[in-house]
Amino acid sequence: MQDAILLKIVFYFLAAAIAVFSVMAVTTRRILRAATYLLFVLFATAGLYFFLNYSFLGAVQLMVYAGGVIILYVFSILLTSTDKESPSPLFSLRRWIAMIASIGGICLVAFLVLTNVWPEVHAPATDEVNMKLIGHTLMGTEKGQYLLPFELMSVLLLACMVGGILIARKRS
Amino acid sequence: MNLLSIFVVIPVLMLAGLFLSRTRQQARVISATGASLLLVAAVVLGVLFAAERHAGNTAEMLFTASAQWFPAWNIGYSVGVDGISVLMILLSAIIVFTGIFTSWNIDPLPKEYFMWFCLLSTGVFGFFISLDLFTMFMFYEVALIPMYLLIGVWGSGKKEYAAMKLTLMLMAGSALLMLGILGIYFGSGATSMNIMEIAQSSIPMALQKFFFPLTFIGFGVLGALFPFHTWSPDGHASAPTAVSMLHAGVLMKLGGYGCFRVAMFLMPEAANELAWIFLILTGISVVYGAFSACVQKDLKYINAYSSVSHCGLVLFALLMMNTTAMTGAIMQMLSHGLMTALFFALIGMIYGRTHTRDIREMGGLMKIMPFLGVAYVIAGLASLGLPGLSGFVAEMNVFVGSFQHSDTFHRVLTLIAVTSIVITAVYILRVIGKILYGPVQNQAHLKLTDAVWFERLPVVVLIIAIASIGLYPGWIAEWIHQALAPIVESLTVAAL
């Protein structure tokens, strides 16, 4: 029982962190802060994955996002030295419309989610996914196994690497 | 191959030939050969048609053929001609032929010019031979679009404005038309877009009342129906000579032809019910066009307004819905086609020499270019309805026919239309007096030359055509009577 309360507290903490920091990430003026808030959001997301017993996913999230992507961001922000956005007019029609639409959207989706009747699931497996299983699935060629996408991913990453270098290199 | 498809095939072959041509001379020769072939084919068609009729073939449409090309919507390429279509094809062939010669020295881009011209004639011929609503509409569009480029590129004066205005107005018309055609097709519940088959089934009155005005106005825009006529003065004034000829001579006839072949034939009940509105509009066209022509200063504007008046008479007579008046309408189409082509050809030739179309800047041209002068006088006399030339025959059929109508309203309108013969005389004689007669206005004009062979040829051909209709209208009338019989019958049945 204690456990359950604790878990609930953890969940609410993570949820609140995601909500608050994602909003802050898009509303703050300073880009560096936005990147930091994004980092928090990503951490919280990773936490959520752990919470769901997807430890592998959480780890990947932490490594790729928090370790790689955010570093990229920070570097590029520093490189472009645009820490601050240029001030926008206080009243911007677009901003208001976007805000109203977003809030409306949240409400609409929440309404949908909360009122929808989800299919009954009988045996919710709550245990951790076996690491071995993950490895086999990723490397197998059977039905429901993902070797081809995996390889495609690697090609894509290679292409990105080449592309990134090509685009970003100095023109001689 | 079906005899009628030749009329589509020849222009297409001409197009291909022109595409391959390299020099101006080649383009000219190809166009002239093609146009002559078309003319010969049209005459042959006329002779064969007459022979068939003589042999007692009384089918409504002769030389029919059909092939499905879009089965899902029952769209087919079905062709066939009756007396009226044959006459229209003859008219188009003559005008295309003369138009090619009139644009002998077109500049710049002769090859492209002739190509668009051929495309235009493909559309025109295709329209007159097709019996399928959709194919007809398709050819109609094919005839309209090249007009934009022909005016926009080879025109003169405010050509971009004119081209845009003409195309937009006619496109608006064809949008209405498209609606009308779809309405007819779905309203009739027919299983084919063939006009003759649709005519067998009747369209509910409520639908007719909605779609008849759409179709009639759609075609009416091209037929210069008041108040949708204003593309005509600007368009004609800016277009190059041969395009004005083809446009006023043939394309405006597409409007009239469509009005009775599609709108009135397929929706006779609504035609009877709503005729009065359009009668008033066309009556206005007739008088209004004539009065407006009286004060114009540009030769082409005068002729364009005169076309409004004459084409108004075509629609006017069609709406009278009796054989005589409708015969007059068809004759007026032929007659107006020929004489307005002659007018535009002559105006083009005069403009090519004097470089002005303002009647105040010309005078005494008869002395300088007697051939063109005499031809202009003949065209003028045809236009004001001199017996022995085509205009008289047409107008008298219209007036006598319309006046036989038992309704006083129709007869009073006829009387109003009759006044146009005086106003026509006023503006025609005004122009002739100003530009041809009197002392030479501009001494620089004294050095100008008279027409050369490729200018004389179209003029002579047109004059012969005008005179032969005017002198012996009997055979034409007979063809038209036969062709009109089913249409008039369905209209009379609907009136009861």
Added chain:
Amino acid sequence: MELIPMEYYLVVSSIMFFAGIYGFITRKNLIAVLISVELVLTSTDINFAVFNRFLFPGHLEGMFFTLFSIGISAAETAVAIAIIINIYRNIKNVEVRNLKKLKD
């Protein structure tokens, strides 16, 4: 896990999603826009994982989709940042409204 209903996760992810969209529409800095896109992507990832866990517990599709998605978004970020740096090099600026200059 039953003590937290699935709907709660979804609500959280939708908040994140719309925050991302809001940012995408309103932010002027290209990097900030990119950050917003990142939010949108992550929120969908969460959804995949959640649906997998709650509705199809025996399967692994959602998880793997999330996995790939993380990979792709990393790649996308790399390329995007390369482009942004390139833009910065050209116009000394990474604001959206200045991008018109690139046409010249």
Added chain:
Amino acid sequence: MEYTLFILILPLIGFLSLGLLGTRLKGKTAGYVGTALLAATAILAYITAWQYFSTPGVDGIRPTLIPLNWEWMRFTEHLHIDLGILLDPISVMMLVVISTVSLMVHIYSLGYMEGEKGFQRYYAFLGLFTFSMCGLVVATNIFQMYIFWELVGVSSYLLIGFYYTKPEAVAASKKAFIVTRFADMFFLIGILLLSYFTKTFDFGLLCSGEENLFASAAGKTFMGGAVLSWAMALIFIGAAGKSAMFPLHIWLPDAMEGPTPVSALIHAATMVVAGVYLVARLFPVYYFFTPEVLHGIAYVAAFTALYAAIVACVQTDIKRVLAFSTISQIGFMLVALGVSGMGTVEANGLESHEGLGYMASMFHLFTHAMFKALLFMGAGAIIHTVHSNEMSRMGGLRKQMPITHITFLVACLAIAGIPPFSGFFSKDEILTATFMFKPWLGVTMTFIAALTAFYMFRLYYNIFWGKPAQHDHPLHEAPSSMTSPLVFLALVTVVAGFIPFGKFVSSTGAAYIIHLDWKVALTSVIIALVSIFIAWKLYCKGSSKVPDKVAGFFGPLYTAAKHRFYIDEVYQFITHKIIFRCISQPLAWFDRHVIDGILNGIAWITCRGSLAFRWMQTGQLQSYALLLLCGCLLLLCIGLFR
């Protein structure tokens, strides 16, 4: 008598051959060709006349022959235009008149038009005119007549505008055509009305006096008048246009801008009497069904005759004097028709005297054609020598131009009504007929006859007597090609009065024996002599001050008459100020600015509309995203809460 077709064909051949090949012909060849063809035509016409009149009819009534009739165009079952040839007394008489005068004009023009530019064109037009005029008189139906009526109008237009480089000639030809065209419109409407009720164009049927034919029109009225009366009145307006009746006469004086022989042929002898001929042709219809219209014609014609005679007294251009004289004389003919009745055939096979007016009118038409052509040709000879139309440039010409003088005098005596010249006989019959109808009308007509004598002799004395004007070139008699037609016509004028005209032409076709009414004849002759005497007193010496005093005495009347009572100005006002300024120009403006303006306005609105939506298409991804978001949400809402 099918050969009568050649009366039409020969001049047409002349027109076509000279018109198409004309420029190739050198010198006067074209003239000789035209004249030869016309001579053949004239001979054919004489043969026709001889054959027609020598054939006795049934019971002494002259038959109506239709040797040829082709259906040319069919309108409806009953209505069709036929082209054919109808021979009856008046058409045969007209054929003779036309071919004779035309032949004389052809011969005369050989001299008069010699060396003119467009000589062959002139002869071509003459051929066209002769063809159309002959076609008009032999018309078998009213529509054929309308067709040739228009053709005549056009040939008149072409001939008046023969000197096309002269602006006055161009204006005059235009005026002539438009005014007659205006009248023709009424003619056409009249035909339409008439044919609507009778279902026929055919003269034979129309003039048969058949009651049933007009039954459908019975009782139908329009604006207080019977429809039939309207129809016949409209047809008369057409006739009035051609025959220059007031107020449609304005074109005729101006038409004198054409070559003088043309005036002689078209505007004196033949075309202008087409209106008279038309009324005569439809006389039974007028008489039996619309007598009120017939009387109206008489009054209009009488007024025109008076008006024209007064104006003729003060004109100084000799051709204008003759033109007004023509108008006046046509007035006489129409008055005679208007007051006439339909004769009845009496037991002795002769016609009763009710038909006198009809016969008199035709008789006068015949004699007038001859002496008026003669007058015009004489005037032409004078103008040819003097190079001017103005009376003041003439005077004392009797010495230089003896033949012209004598023939002119003969014609003047004839038109003044002095026996034994032809005009005396025909005019006397007309006066008798008017006295029979209404004595006051008779008195008026006698007064006009006196005016006629006065102005003709004013003309005569001014030209041939009086003080000679100075000329820088020697004056001489016209060449023989011009004088021989003069002599011929003068001879005809002398003897024509003795033709027993009534035996040939009468309202019923039966012979009519002319009796002179001595009372009327004597009065008219005496009055005419008095007028001539006054003219002699006033103008013979040439230097008399009296004319100016008389002019001063009449004051405003004189000025008004000199300006032809300002009718031209009224027309000018109507056409230019009202039709052009108040109808055409506003309409053109309306077209350019209102109708076109609406269209351009629509185009403008479309343009503005697309501009108004242009902000959406910023090219910014973010804006699109916003719109996309809004759109999706909207769709979602619609989907959910429908």
